[in-house]
Structures are given as structure tokens and as C-alpha cells.
Amino acid sequence: MGEFELIRKHFLPVAQTVPAAALVLGPGDDCAIQRVPAQHELVFSIDTMVEGVHFPNSYPADRLAWRALAAAASDLAAMGADPVCFTLAVTLPAAEEPWLSAFSRGLAAASQAFGLALAGGDTTRGPLTVTLQVHGVVPVGQALRRDGAQAGDLICVSGTLGDAGAALDYLATDEPTPDQSAVLARYHRPRPRLALGRSLIGRASAAIDVSDGLLADLQHLLDASAVGATVEPSKIPLSPALRHLKGEQALRYALYTGDDYELCVTLAPANWQALPDREREALTVIGTVESARGLRLQGDTGAAGDTGGFDHFRRDS
Amino acid sequence: MGEFELIRKHFLPVAQTVPAAALVLGPGDDCAIQRVPAQHELVFSIDTMVEGVHFPNSYPADRLAWRALAAAASDLAAMGADPVCFTLAVTLPAAEEPWLSAFSRGLAAASQAFGLALAGGDTTRGPLTVTLQVHGVVPVGQALRRDGAQAGDLICVSGTLGDAGAALDYLATDEPTPDQSAVLARYHRPRPRLALGRSLIGRASAAIDVSDGLLADLQHLLDASAVGATVEPSKIPLSPALRHLKGEQALRYALYTGDDYELCVTLAPANWQALPDREREALTVIGTVESARGLRLQGDTGAAGDTGGFDHFRRDS
Numbered sequence: 001m002g003e004f005e006l007i008r009k010h011f012l013p014v015a016q017t018v019p020a021a022a023l024v025l026g027p028g029d030d031c032a033i034q035r036v037p038a039q040h041e042l043v044f045s046i047d048t049m050v051e052g053v054h055f056p057n058s059y060p061a062d063r064l065a066w067r068a069l070a071a072a073a074s075d076l077a078a079m080g081a082d083p084v085c086f087t088l089a090v091t092l093p094a095a096e097e098p099w100l101s102a103f104s105r106g107l108a109a110a111s112q113a114f115g116l117a118l119a120g121g122d123t124t125r126g127p128l129t130v131t132l133q134v135h136g137v138v139p140v141g142q143a144l145r146r147d148g149a150q151a152g153d154l155i156c157v158s159g160t161l162g163d164a165g166a167a168l169d170y171l172a173t174d175e176p177t178p179d180q181s182a183v184l185a186r187y188h189r190p191r192p193r194l195a196l197g198r199s200l201i202g203r204a205s206a207a208i209d210v211s212d213g214l215l216a217d218l219q220h221l222l223d224a225s226a227v228g229a230t231v232e233p234s235k236i237p238l239s240p241a242l243r244h245l246k247g248e249q250a251l252r253y254a255l256y257t258g259d260d261y262e263l264c265v266t267l268a269p270a271n272w273q274a275l276p277d278r279e280r281e282a283l284t285v286i287g288t289v290e291s292a293r294g295l296r297l298q299g300d301t302g303a304a305g306d307t308g309g310f311d312h313f314r315r316d317s
Numbered sequence: 318m319g320e321f322e323l324i325r326k327h328f329l330p331v332a333q334t335v336p337a338a339a340l341v342l343g344p345g346d347d348c349a350i351q352r353v354p355a356q357h358e359l360v361f362s363i364d365t366m367v368e369g370v371h372f373p374n375s376y377p378a379d380r381l382a383w384r385a386l387a388a389a390a391s392d393l394a395a396m397g398a399d400p401v402c403f404t405l406a407v408t409l410p411a412a413e414e415p416w417l418s419a420f421s422r423g424l425a426a427a428s429q430a431f432g433l434a435l436a437g438g439d440t441t442r443g444p445l446t447v448t449l450q451v452h453g454v455v456p457v458g459q460a461l462r463r464d465g466a467q468a469g470d471l472i473c474v475s476g477t478l479g480d481a482g483a484a485l486d487y488l489a490t491d492e493p494t495p496d497q498s499a500v501l502a503r504y505h506r507p508r509p510r511l512a513l514g515r516s517l518i519g520r521a522s523a524a525i526d527v528s529d530g531l532l533a534d535l536q537h538l539l540d541a542s543a544v545g546a547t548v549e550p551s552k553i554p555l556s557p558a559l560r561h562l563k564g565e566q567a568l569r570y571a572l573y574t575g576d577d578y579e580l581c582v583t584l585a586p587a588n589w590q591a592l593p594d595r596e597r598e599a600l601t602v603i604g605t606v607e608s609a610r611g612l613r614l615q616g617d618t619g620a621a622g623d624t625g626g627f628d629h630f631r632r633d634s
């Protein structure tokens with residue numbers, strides 16, 4: 001089956017899943033066309049997942065499609081953007097019907113869940129790689145960026161951290177315990193914080209999604225804002241499953257692994273106080289932005305030190 | 318060297334190459350931000366090139382970067398869009414300094430030549446694959462699409478066809494003849510028809526770029542417009558180098574190979590007559606749109622027949 005038949009049969013139905021008024025022209029022409037509403041800007045991000053690097057070999061195709069779109073959509077959440085549409089470039093070693101069918105099923109489910117319409121794509125032959133670009137819109141000048149954090153702001157994270165990192169260690173487990181099943185579900189079906197991101201527009205001073213690990217991603221935000229911070233590890237929200245782990249293992253997952261696709265945001269204390277209940281409940285305060293550069297963990301070797309001192313937490317040490 | 322250092326060192330300078338007022342936020346945040354002017358729409362397309370499939374193994378990195386951006390930009394040309402910016406997802410087996418340096422050099426040159434600013438990207442480890450998404454803008458409702466061709470319209474192509482196809486046969490040649498060198502240059506450094514595409518807005522009834530081969534791409538245009546056509550093979554423009562080839566070889570390249578990134582457009586005869594000299598000189602009339610479906614080649618087995626009758630022209634036969 002040629003490229004055109006492939007696209008038509010499996011991906012075009014996905015393009016019908018989410019009606020997007022802003023999508024003037026969808027798949028099938030040289031380009032797609034999107035209308036951006038007056039007083040709004042286009043927000044976009046491209047992400048690649050490579051087999052054996054970003055997901056395990058022989059990972060189920062429906063889960064792969066969901067995870068890939070979730071990871072890309074999480075970047076829209078971190079900007080506070082309204083999701084609109086996405087493009088898909090998928091490179092496949094062979095056109096296998098069951099794989100394509102499962103992949104398009106997962107893609108349609110994620111497309112609907114996140115409100116992202118398939119706008120176009122490219123299908124090529126080669127080692128399994130999935131590249132997605134997501135498009136959203138924000139009111140002009142209102143996007144949440146990394147560079148707005150100010151000394152005195154509170155640092156918050158959404159949900160709980162570390163589950164997806166723990167899941168990576170459980171993927172090969174034949175009969176997972178209930179705790180392991182709980183964290184595996186979070187790895188297979190992450191939910192980007194799109195609604196939370198949108199509701200933080202005009203409230204948060206800076207935002208980033210946690211895709212590489214809390215400390216790494218928070219450091220990017222602090223660098224972009226030219227500030228520092230102290231984080232209290234004891235305040236980092238952990239799932240019940242992770243709290244059952246012994247020693248520092250849970251905290252290690254929470255600090256150094258990504259893939260949870262939660263948000264890390266900074267807010268002025270007054271804005272935190274004024275947050276609607278729903279947003280307050282979705283967030284946990286874990287630290288404070290400070291003018292002195294560097295990321296300090298409270299309680300590290302008995303006193304606040306820079307993250308270099310936390311090497312005993314590193315996952316690969 | 319980590320992903321972040323890689324991006325910073327080699328790709329961020331490329332982002333400085335083309336100043337784009339419409340690019341509110343470039344690389345470095347979760348998303349990039351683009352402003353779309355009032356009364357304009359966003360036009361975008363994603364394209365992947367895989368080593369060993371879309372370009373030869375060990376193909377020079379500077380040429381690869383140019384070709385990849387040219388191929389993507391050609392889709393903007395086919396819509397008549399003004400180029401604005403692009404994203405780059407590059408998957409690399411290893412971070413080799415000379416390769417990255419050559420790639421970013423080619424990318425900067427193409428970026429400048431086509432007026433496309435680097436807006437963001439993703440660098441991952443894996444088999445060599447380059448995915449690019451290009452963004453342009455067009456006045457609302459004015460994009461050139463595939464579905465506007467009408468019976469009686471003239472079919473035109475820009476430039477000459479078949480050179481890049483011939484070049485693929487010469488790539489392994491150690492000492493190319495002057496003719497071979499001429500066509501190799503067209504393969505290595507294609508020039509998408511951005512200015513021509515823009516000037517055809519409001520004049521052409523339909524357009525497509527020739528990336529898969531004239532007959533295949535024209536067929537897509539005819540299908541989208543629900544019409545047919547007769548093409549006169551003797552009118553297909555060939556370069557001097559191709560005209561030196563014996564027998565039907567030149568025509569075979571021109572009809573069945575892509576990679577030239579020329580445009581194939583349809584125009585009402587009155588619009589063709591009214592074209593400014595520059596556009597008329599860039600285009601050659603090769604046939605006529607007809608209401609009867611099917612693509613006929615004049616002179617095939619002594620009379621017009623459908624393209625099925627032209628199987629003796631097929632490159633792989």
C-alpha cells in the first residue's frame with residue numbers, strides 16, 4: 001500500500017475526530033491553513049519520539065500515539081495556550097495494518113481528549129520515529145513564558161511527580177503489584193494540564209512543563225528568569241504508590257525523572273492567595289524564588305546547598 | 318555534549334540569521350510564538366527526510382540541510398504563501414562536531430535564501446532523520462489550492478523538469494561530465510519557487526509543487542479539482558543537459574521523477590494572457606484542463622490515451 005493510501009485509510013478518519021473551526025484547510029493539499037483569531041497569537045512546538053530512546057521497543061502503538069500527542073500538548077499547557085491542531089510526521093519500517101490501526105485509534109482518542117485536530121502530516125519509510133507539532137492560540141502578549149519569575153514568587157507543581165519515572169522501571173514487570181499498576185497507568189496515559197495552564201494566564205509569572213525532571217526543568221525556568229530558588233523536598237507531592245517506596249527512591253524519581261507532564265509554575269504570593277479553589281487544589285507550593293542564582297534544596301546535608309550537593313539523589317549515580 | 322549545548326552552539330546562531338518581526342518568541346521556551354497579520358491566515362506543512370530513503374547515505378550535511386528546507390519551502394510556494402519561519406526536528410546517531418557545523422551552515426544559507434527564520438526545534442538521538450515544518454501567511458481565502466482547476470484552464474510548469482531525477486542516477490559518478498555536473502547542481506541546491514508562487518495569487522486557479530513527479534503531482538491536482546487533462550509531452554521544458562540524452566530518457570525523468578521542486582499550476586487563458594512578463598517567462602504551457610476525468614498524454618501510441626498507456630515511460634519498468 002502506497003503512502004497516499006496509507007494516509008487516507010488510517011489518518012484521514014482521525015482528522016474528522018475533532019471539528020476545528022479555526023482549521024480552514026486540513027490534510028490533502030501542499031499545506032494546511034489555520035485562522036488565528038484577532039488579538040491572538042499562534043503558539044507552537046515540535047517534538048520527536050524515537051523507538052528505543054523515548055519509548056521502549058515494541059511499545060503498543062495506541063499508547064505511543066497517546067503519549068506522543070500528550071507530550072507535545074504539554075508544551076501548549078505550559079504556555080497557557082488554547083489547543084487547536086497538530087501535524088504528524090511518522091516514519092515506519094513497514095506498513096503493518098494492525099500497528100497502523102492501533103496507532104490511529106490511540107491518536108484519535110488523544111486528539112479528542114486534548115481538543116487537537118489533525119491538520120496534516122507526512123508518512124515515510126525508515127526506523128520508527130514519531131514527530132508531532134502542536135498549535136495553540138493565546139491572547140496577544142499573554143502567553144506563560146519561562147522568563148517572568150521574580151524573587152519572592154512561590155514555586156508550585158501540579159499533581160504528583162515521579163510516577164512516570166518509576167513506571168519506566170516497572171515496564172518489564174510481568175505481574176505488577178497494585179502500586180506498580182497505578183504508576184504504569186500514568187506512564188501509558190499522561191494527561192497534559194491544558195485546562196490548568198489556560199486558567200493560569202494572567203496569574204502565573206512563569207511556567208514550564210516537567211518533561212526532563214523537576215530539577216532540570218525548574219533550572220531552565222530560573223535561568224530564563226535570571227533568578228534562583230530554594231525548594232523544600234519534603235513538600236514535593238508524591239502519589240500514594242510512590243510513598244510506599246523505601247528510603248529516598250520516591251524523591252529521586254520526583255526530582256530527576258520526567259514524563260509526568262505536570263506543570264511547574266511561579267506565582268506572586270498575592271496571586272496564589274487569589275487563585276480559584278480548583279487551581280489551588282491542583283497545585284502544591286514547593287519552594288520560593290530568590291534573587292540569588294542557583295537552585296538550593298532545603299535540608300540537603302543539613303543545610304541549603306546547591307543542587308550539585310544533591311548528587312546522591314541522581315538516578316544514574 | 319548534551320542536547321541543550323548542542324542546540325545552543327549550532328542551531329541558535331541560525332535563529333539569528335533571518336530577522337522575523339512576526340516571530341514574537343523564538344527557540345528556548347516550551348513553545349515559539351508567531352503573530353499572524355490581520356486579514357491573513359497561517360499556512361503550514363511538515364516534511365520528513367530519512368537517510369537512505371530521501372537522501373543517500375553519508376550525504377554531505379550542508380546539502381542535506383539546504384535540500385530539506387527547500388523541499389519544505391516548496392510547499393509554501395505551491396500555496397502562494399509568504400514564508401515566515403520553520404521548526405526543525407533532527408534525529409542524529411551521534412553528536413559529531415563537523416557534521417553539526419556543516420548542517421547548521423547549510424541551514425543558515427537556506428534560511429536566509431528563503432526568508433525562513435528558525436523558530437524552534439527538537440534534537441534527539443537515533444537514525445538520521447530530518448523533519449521540518451514551514452510556516453507562511455496568505456491573505457484570507459487567497460491561498461493557491463489544488464482544488465480550483467476548471468475545464469479550459471491552461472496547465473503550466475515552471476523552469477525545467479527532470480534534472481534532479483537524472484542527478485540521482487549520477488550521484489555515484491566519480492568524474493561527472495559537464496552535463497552531469499549541471500543536473501547534479503540542481504539536485505544539491507534546489508530553489509523553491511517562492512516569488513513565483515506569491516505572484517500567482519489571484520491569477521492561478523490551482524497549484525501543486527512537483528515533488529513526486531509531474532504526472533503523479535498533476536494527477537493529485539486534477540483529482541482534487543474533479544477534472545481531467547491532456548498534456549503534450551513535446552512541450553515539457555527540458556534543460557540543455559537533459560536534451561542531450563538519447564531516446565525517451567529525458568522525458569521519462571521529466572514525467573516520473575520529482576525533487577526539482579518546480580510548480581505545476583493551472584490558469585484561465587485570460588489570466589495567462591494578462592500575466593506580467595516575468596511570470597510568463599518562468600512558466601511553460603504544457604496542456605489543457607478538460608472536464609473528462611483522466612490524464613491523457615498527446616501522441617501516446619499515435620493518439621491521446623490515459624497515462625496507463627504510458628507505462629513504457631515508467632522509470633522502474
